[in-house]
Amino acid sequence: MDTKSLIIDTATNLFQQKGYKSVGLNEILKACKVTKGALYYHFPNGKEELLITCLQALNEAITTDIEDMFRGHLSAKEATQAILVKLIHNLETEGTIIGYTFSSIVSEMATVSEPVRKACSALYENIQHIYTEKFVSEGFSNESASDIALLMTASIEGAMMLCLTQKSTDPLRTIAKLLPNIIKAF
Amino acid sequence: MDTKSLIIDTATNLFQQKGYKSVGLNEILKACKVTKGALYYHFPNGKEELLITCLQALNEAITTDIEDMFRGHLSAKEATQAILVKLIHNLETEGTIIGYTFSSIVSEMATVSEPVRKACSALYENIQHIYTEKFVSEGFSNESASDIALLMTASIEGAMMLCLTQKSTDPLRTIAKLLPNIIKAF
DNA sequence: GTCTATAAGCAGATAGAC
DNA sequence: GTCTATCTGCTTATAGAC
Numbered sequence: 367m368d369t370k371s372l373i374i375d376t377a378t379n380l381f382q383q384k385g386y387k388s389v390g391l392n393e394i395l396k397a398c399k400v401t402k403g404a405l406y407y408h409f410p411n412g413k414e415e416l417l418i419t420c421l422q423a424l425n426e427a428i429t430t431d432i433e434d435m436f437r438g439h440l441s442a443k444e445a446t447q448a449i450l451v452k453l454i455h456n457l458e459t460e461g462t463i464i465g466y467t468f469s470s471i472v473s474e475m476a477t478v479s480e481p482v483r484k485a486c487s488a489l490y491e492n493i494q495h496i497y498t499e500k501f502v503s504e505g506f507s508n509e510s511a512s513d514i515a516l517l518m519t520a521s522i523e524g525a526m527m528l529c530l531t532q533k534s535t536d537p538l539r540t541i542a543k544l545l546p547n548i549i550k551a552f
Numbered sequence: 553m554d555t556k557s558l559i560i561d562t563a564t565n566l567f568q569q570k571g572y573k574s575v576g577l578n579e580i581l582k583a584c585k586v587t588k589g590a591l592y593y594h595f596p597n598g599k600e601e602l603l604i605t606c607l608q609a610l611n612e613a614i615t616t617d618i619e620d621m622f623r624g625h626l627s628a629k630e631a632t633q634a635i636l637v638k639l640i641h642n643l644e645t646e647g648t649i650i651g652y653t654f655s656s657i658v659s660e661m662a663t664v665s666e667p668v669r670k671a672c673s674a675l676y677e678n679i680q681h682i683y684t685e686k687f688v689s690e691g692f693s694n695e696s697a698s699d700i701a702l703l704m705t706a707s708i709e710g711a712m713m714l715c716l717t718q719k720s721t722d723p724l725r726t727i728a729k730l731l732p733n734i735i736k737a738f
Numbered sequence: 739g740t741c742t743a744t745a746a747g748c749a750g751a752t753a754g755a756c
Numbered sequence: 757g758t759c760t761a762t763c764t765g766c767t768t769a770t771a772g773a774c
Contacts, residue, residue, distance in 0.1 A: 369757080385660040387573035391750060402751085404758050412751065462663055469713055470659035474571040476716040477648055487717040516714070516726050523713055524706030527655055530662040531673040540702050551737040555739080577768065588769085589740050598769065 370408045372398050378420040383462040385470040386417055386482075414479060421468070421485040425492055428466050432496050442500045443546050446518065450542040453522070454535045466493065467526045494519050501549075510552050518545060556594045558584050564606040569648040571656040572603055572668075600665060607654070607671040611678055614652050618682050628686045629732050632704065636728040639708070640721045652679065653712045680705050696738050704731060 367375075376398035380389045391413060395402060409415045432449065439445040449466070456465045463470065468486065475482040497515035502508060521541050528537035553561075562584035566575045577599060581588060595601045618635065625631040635652070642651045649656065654672065661668040683701035688694060707727050714723035 383663055385571065385573070387571070388660055388664055390748080392748090401759055403760075406751070407757060413749095463659075469655060469710075472713050472717055473649075473656035473659050474574060476713075477569055478574055483717055483719070490714055490717055513726055513730055516711070516723055517707060517730055520710030520714055520723060520727060521703060521707040522710065524655075524708065524710035525702075527658050527662075527709055528676055528702070528706055531658055531669055531676055533669070537702055537706060540699055541706060544699055544703055548734055548737070551734070576766080578766090587741055589742075592769070593739060599767095 369400060369404055373400055373405060373408060373416070374420055374423050377416055378424055379464060381417060381420055381471055382424075382464060382468055383470070385474045386413075387474060414482065417471070417475075418481055418485050421471070421482070421489060424468065425485075425489045428489070429492055429496065432466070432493065436496065436500050442497070442504055443549050445500065446545055446549070447542060450522070450538060450545070453526070454538050454542070457526075457529055457535050457538065463526060463530065467523055469523050469527055490519060506552065514549060514552060517548070521545070555586055555590055559586055559591060559594065559602070560606055560609050563602055564610055565650060567603060567606055567657055568610075568650060568654055569656070571660045572599075573660060600668065603657070603661075604667055604671050607657070607668070607675060610654065611671075611675045614675070615678055615682065618652070618679065622682065622686050628683075628690055629735050631686065632731055632735070633728060636708070636724060636731070639712070640724050640728070643712075643715055643721050643724065649712060649716065653709055655709050655713055676705060692738065700735060700738060703734070707731070 373394065377389070377394045380394055380397065391402070391405065394416075395405060405416070406412070409419065435448050435452075436442070436445045439448055453465050453467070457463070468489065471482070472486045476486060477483075494512070494515040497518055498508075498511045501511035501514055506514070522538070525537040525541040529535055559580065563575070563580045566580055566583065577588070577591065580602075581591060591602070592598070595605065621634050621638075622628070622631045625634055639651045639653070643649070654675065657668070658672045662672060663669075680698070680701040683704055684694075684697045687697035687700055692700070708724070711723040711727045715721055
C-alpha cells in the first residue's frame with residue numbers, strides 16, 4: 367500500500383470515529399507512521415483537502431460495498447438486513463463507528479465548510495440513490511422508493527448516534543427489527 | 553438574565569450548531585459580550601464543564617417543551633407532527649440546528665469524553681421516555697411504544713443531519729409525512 | 739463578580755536538507 | 757518522496773487588579 371492510500375485510510379477511520387477537529391494531524395501521522403513532510407507532499411492544501419479526499423474515497427468504498435450486497439441478495443429487504451448486520455458487527459468488534467456512517471463529520475463541518483458539506487451531501491445522495499433504485503426495481507413507485515431510502519438512511523444514521531451514546535448496539539438492532547415491517551407496510 | 557445563564561444560552565446554541573471543538577471560548581464570549589474572567593468564575597473547570605452544564609440545561613428545556621406539546625395535543629400522532637413542524641420551522645428561520653437535536657456534540661464527543669457521553673445519553677433517554685409513555689397511554693404495548701420512540705428519535709436525528717448537508721428541510725418533511733403512517737401500522 | 743494581561747501548549751503549516 | 761526543525765497563530769487556562 368502506497369503512502370497516500372495509507373494516510374487516507376488511517377485518516378478516514380479517525381475522522382469517522384472522532385470527527386474532524388478532534389483529530390490532530392500528528393495523531394494521524396503517528397497512527398500510520400508517516401511524517402509531516404510526506405503528508406504535505408500528497409496534500410499540499412492541508413487537512414481539509416485530506417478530509418475531502420477521505421470522503422471521496424469513502425464514497426467509492428460504500429458504493430461498491432452496498433451495490434455488492436444488493437446484487438448478492440434477492441430482495442431489498444434482505445439486503446437491508448445484511449447491511450444492518452454488518453454495521454452492528456463492525457460496531458461490536460471495533461467499538462466505534464466504522465462503516466457507512468460519517469455523522470461525526472457532517473454535523474461538525476456542514477455549517478463550517480462548504481466543500482466538505484458538498485462532499486457529504488454527495489455521499490448521502492449516492493447511498494439513497496442505490497437504495498431507491500433497488501426498491502423501484504422491486505415494483506415500488508418512485509416516490510415510495512425514495513421515501514423508504516430516506517427513512518432508512520436517516521434512521522440508521524440516527525441509530526448509530528444512539529448506539530454511540532449508549533455504548534450499545536441495541537438501537538441499531540431495534541431499527542433492524544423494525545425496517546422490514548415498515549418496508550412491508552408500504 | 554444573569555451572566556451565567558447568558559453564557560449557557562449562547563454556548564448551547566453555538567455547540568448545537570457547530571459542535572464542541574469548533575467553537576472557541578472567545579467566540580462564545582464575544583457572542584454574549586462576557587469576559588474570560590467571568591466565564592472562569594462560573595465554570596472553574598473550563599470548557600468541558602460548560603458543555604456539560606449546557607447539555608443539562610438542554611435536557612430540562614427539551615423535556616418541558618415536549619411534555620407541553622404532548623399535553624396540548626390529543627394524540628401522540630398529532631404531537632409528533634407538531635414537534636416536526638417546530639423543528640422544520642426552526643431550521644428554516646435560523647438556517648442551522650436549534651431544537652431537540654445535538655448530534656453535532658454526540659458524534660464528536662461520545663468517543664472522547666465519558667462525562668459528556670453520559671450527559672448526551674441521559675438526554676436521548678429522556679426524550680424517548682416521554683415518547684414511550686405517551687404511546688403506552690394510548691394503548692400501545694410497552695415494546696411497541698419504546699420501539700416507535702426509538703425510531704422517531706433516530707429518524708428525526710438522522711433527517712436533521714441530511715437537512716444540514718442538503719441545506720434543505722425536505723428530509724425532515726419526508727419524515728414528518730411518513731411517521732404517522734408508520735405509527736398507524738403498528 | 740468582573741476585568742485585562744499573560745502564560746503555556748498545541749494546532750496546522752512551511753522551509754530546506756537529503 | 758520523505759525527513760526534521762521551525763514558525764505562526766490560536767486555544768484553553770491563570771494571575772492579579774479592581
